[in-house]
Amino acid sequence: xxxxxxxxxxxxxxxxxxxxxxxxxxxxxxxxLFVLTDKNTYVHCxxxxxxxxxxxxxxxxxxxxGEKHKNIDTCQTIWSGLMQHxxxxxxxxxxxxxxxxxxxxxxxxxxxxxxxxxxxxxxTLLSQVDASVGGKLGIDFMGVKNSIGVFQNPExxxxxxxxxxxxxxxxxxxxxxxxxxxxLIRDHNQWQILTRVDPEQPENWREQIAASVAIKQQIVExxxxxxxxxxxxxxxxxxxxxxxxxxxxxxxxxLHGEAIAAGMVVEAILSEQRGLxxxxxxxxxxxxxxxxxxxxxxxxxxYPVLLEYMRQDKKNEQRQINCSLLHGIxxxxxxxxxxxxxxxxxxxxxxxxxxxx
Amino acid sequence: xxxxxxxxxxxxxxxxxxxxxxxxxxxxxxxxLFVLTDKNTYVHCxxxxxxxxxxxxxxxxxxxxGEKHKNIDTCQTIWSGLMQHxxxxxxxxxxxxxxxxxxxxxxxxxxxxxxxxxxxxxxTLLSQVDASVGGKLGIDFMGVKNSIGVFQNPExxxxxxxxxxxxxxxxxxxxxxxxxxxxLIRDHNQWQILTRVDPEQPENWREQIAASVAIKQQIVExxxxxxxxxxxxxxxxxxxxxxxxxxxxxxxxxLHGEAIAAGMVVEAILSEQRGLxxxxxxxxxxxxxxxxxxxxxxxxxxYPVLLEYMRQDKKNEQRQINCSLLHGIxxxxxxxxxxxxxxxxxxxxxxxxxxxx
Numbered sequence: 001x002x003x004x005x006x007x008x009x010x011x012x013x014x015x016x017x018x019x020x021x022x023x024x025x026x027x028x029x030x031x032x033l034f035v036l037t038d039k040n041t042y043v044h045c046x047x048x049x050x051x052x053x054x055x056x057x058x059x060x061x062x063x064x065x066g067e068k069h070k071n072i073d074t075c076q077t078i079w080s081g082l083m084q085h086x087x088x089x090x091x092x093x094x095x096x097x098x099x100x101x102x103x104x105x106x107x108x109x110x111x112x113x114x115x116x117x118x119x120x121x122x123x124t125l126l127s128q129v130d131a132s133v134g135g136k137l138g139i140d141f142m143g144v145k146n147s148i149g150v151f152q153n154p155e156x157x158x159x160x161x162x163x164x165x166x167x168x169x170x171x172x173x174x175x176x177x178x179x180x181x182x183x184l185i186r187d188h189n190q191w192q193i194l195t196r197v198d199p200e201q202p203e204n205w206r207e208q209i210a211a212s213v214a215i216k217q218q219i220v221e222x223x224x225x226x227x228x229x230x231x232x233x234x235x236x237x238x239x240x241x242x243x244x245x246x247x248x249x250x251x252x253x254x255l256h257g258e259a260i261a262a263g264m265v266v267e268a269i270l271s272e273q274r275g276l277x278x279x280x281x282x283x284x285x286x287x288x289x290x291x292x293x294x295x296x297x298x299x300x301x302x303y304p305v306l307l308e309y310m311r312q313d314k315k316n317e318q319r320q321i322n323c324s325l326l327h328g329i330x331x332x333x334x335x336x337x338x339x340x341x342x343x344x345x346x347x348x349x350x351x352x353x354x355x356x357x
Numbered sequence: 358x359x360x361x362x363x364x365x366x367x368x369x370x371x372x373x374x375x376x377x378x379x380x381x382x383x384x385x386x387x388x389x390l391f392v393l394t395d396k397n398t399y400v401h402c403x404x405x406x407x408x409x410x411x412x413x414x415x416x417x418x419x420x421x422x423g424e425k426h427k428n429i430d431t432c433q434t435i436w437s438g439l440m441q442h443x444x445x446x447x448x449x450x451x452x453x454x455x456x457x458x459x460x461x462x463x464x465x466x467x468x469x470x471x472x473x474x475x476x477x478x479x480x481t482l483l484s485q486v487d488a489s490v491g492g493k494l495g496i497d498f499m500g501v502k503n504s505i506g507v508f509q510n511p512e513x514x515x516x517x518x519x520x521x522x523x524x525x526x527x528x529x530x531x532x533x534x535x536x537x538x539x540x541l542i543r544d545h546n547q548w549q550i551l552t553r554v555d556p557e558q559p560e561n562w563r564e565q566i567a568a569s570v571a572i573k574q575q576i577v578e579x580x581x582x583x584x585x586x587x588x589x590x591x592x593x594x595x596x597x598x599x600x601x602x603x604x605x606x607x608x609x610x611x612l613h614g615e616a617i618a619a620g621m622v623v624e625a626i627l628s629e630q631r632g633l634x635x636x637x638x639x640x641x642x643x644x645x646x647x648x649x650x651x652x653x654x655x656x657x658x659x660y661p662v663l664l665e666y667m668r669q670d671k672k673n674e675q676r677q678i679n680c681s682l683l684h685g686i687x688x689x690x691x692x693x694x695x696x697x698x699x700x701x702x703x704x705x706x707x708x709x710x711x712x713x714x
Contacts, residue, residue, distance in 0.1 A: 072433060076498075083499050111468070114495060114506045138471060141433075142440050149471045150507060 009153050014210050017160035018051045025054050030092040033058035036105040038065035041097040044166040045123045059085045070100045078108040098124035099131045106137035110152040120154045123163040125175025129212040132157045134220045164202040172202045174257030182215040185232045188330030195288050232332040235324045236264035242309035261293040269346040271325040295354045366510050374517035375408045382411050387449040390415035393462040395422035398454040401523040402480045416442045427457045427496050435465040455481035456488045463494035467509040477511045480520040482532025486569045489514045491577045521559040529559045531614030539572040542589045545687030552645050589689040592681045593621035599666035618650040626703040628682040652711045
């Protein structure tokens with residue numbers, strides 16, 4: 001069975017990807033179909049679409065996997081593939097993969113012959129709950145993430161939890177952090193539901209994934225250009241991005257969601273310090289996050305490096321560090337400007353909290 | 358004095374570029390200004406903007422001149438320049454040059470950080486009357502013109518006939534062909550005015566350039582996605598593109614407008630053959646075009662090559678060659694499907710007409 005989220009701009013389908021794709025293609029007219037995969041999704045995900053008859057004629061373009069290939073050279077490979085197979089303006093590109101495939105494939109489609117249509121089939125939990133909504137496409141350039149790109153919506157997004165079986169448990173946990181974030185900023189009831197799910201059984205989460213996508217979609221729809229409430233989605237990310245950048249330079253880098261999980265704990269501490277969260281709520285959040293993630297230790301000596309990363313954050317204004325803090329569980333207060341000594345206090349508190357376990 | 362065409366999407370200013378730019382910048386807020394030039398416009402056109410105070414702090418990015426540099430490598434040079442000077446999302450890129458600078462600079466701006474604002478100052482007659490309207494941006498890729506790009510409107514377009522003094526007479530004549538075309542497809546009175554202008558004095562044509570831009574703008578506005586009437590702009594281009602491609606491979610290539618001028622004569626013959634144009638009208642058109650251009654001779658042996666180029670035209674449908682033909686002077690009939698033997702007859706007639714001089 002395939003269900004659908006109503007979206008004013010494009011539909012998002014949940015369920016069996018092959019069935020959803022057959023339905024989608026049945027009443028549309030495309031001159032050619034192309035599928036973009038990386039070497040992993042070619043092996044592990046493409047077979048799940050075997051029973052789609054229209055794909056027997058599709059051209060499959062396959063690129064190397066990984067963020068380091070999300071660049072203009074790989075775009076040229078993709079554009080060349082489309083050109084060599086004489087894709088015209090009525091062709092469809094189906095992006096089958098995680099965030100790299102979706103962001104880069106969407107960018108290539110949006111710029112090929114000034115724009116052909118594309119469809120997203122995100123295969124990681126992170127891309128299903130995060131990149132599937134918002135229309136942000138692009139590539140990395142000169143070491144800066146997503147610095148070249150466009151805003152463009154796909155024809156549709158198909159979210160099939162069956163793909164999650166192809167992921168390692170660590171990758172699933174990474175995506176789960178964004179689901180926790182969506183519930184914390186917007187939906188207390190959904191937060192309570194998530195505290196009872198089993199991170200080892202993601203393919204049973206269809207409702208939870210749909211609920212998470214619906215939260216992001218409501219927020220993006222209310223503020224597509226990130227002037228206000230869309231900043232809620234930055235909860236956990238000011239500290240989390242600094243941790244992600246710091247650990248990337250060490251011998252034990254964190255996945256995005258692992259860094260965001262730790263960032264959410266520190267920002268929950270900041271929320272409690274401001275009186276926006278009770279101590280009991282803070283402890284509940286820390287306990288749930290600790291159930292799933294082994295939170296990274298942070299030494300006092302690393303604070304200057306972490307603060308330097310935070311100072312570079314593009315959300316900052318007036319040289320103060322800008323966070324979106326929780327105001328109770330399920331509610332957010334955006335544009336909180338935080339003095340650096342307050343952040344140091346929160347990091348100290350974080351160290352105490354995790355060493356208490 | 359600066360005048361303005363009303364445009365629902367962005368204003369087009371005619372007159373002194375420095376004055377227009379000062380006016381435009383006076384009530385806008387940009388964090389940084391960048392100017393993109395090629396090596397020619399850096400020397401010959403940038404000095405005309407010397408008296409704009411805000412430009413004293415602008416960063417100037419300069420690239421090699423010519424269509425062969427309209428590619429993804431040059432885009433990377435431009436993006437790097439923006440990145441190195443820390444352009445943020447509130448920066449403005451001013452594109453100062455011909456079609457290559459406008460198309461490529463606009464594309465780079467539209468994709469840098471998912472889109473910064475840009476302003477077009479076209480400096481060739483062709484780009485003033487053609488590329489300044491329509492929102493088509495892009496670069497060449499794998500030898501195919503404009504195959505990578507986006508649709509995006511500039512903040513504004515500033516058209517200053519003073520830049521035309523920097524062009525060779527041959528380049529001015531090339532741009533003039535598009536002005537003739539605009540009048541032929543839409544405005545009989547404007548056609549008669551143009552038959553009296555002096556191609557050696559383009560800087561006095563402000564009204565004529567504005568009239569030409571207004572025609573293109575009305576047509577694009579009525580049909581932005583080229584489903585119908587926008588195809589009128591293809592008059593002269595089915596044959597003209599084939600001639601341009603053919604002569605590109607010879608020792609005496611044609612400029613775009615020179616090829617379009619010859620293409621318009623052949624397509625006027627096709628119009629007359631269909632009874633859409635009187636013989637007197639055809640002769641008038643041929644006489645006016647001949648006043649300005651020395652029309653290229655075409656040998657019977659080249660017909661197969663020309664027809665092959667026409668078969669590749671992306672406007673074709675059902676394997677028939679698609680032309681937009683004149684229906685009287687000042688009127689158009691789009692989507693005329695022409696059998697190849699009819700095109701051969703028209704090419705024979707073209708040879709007779711030009712050898713009769």
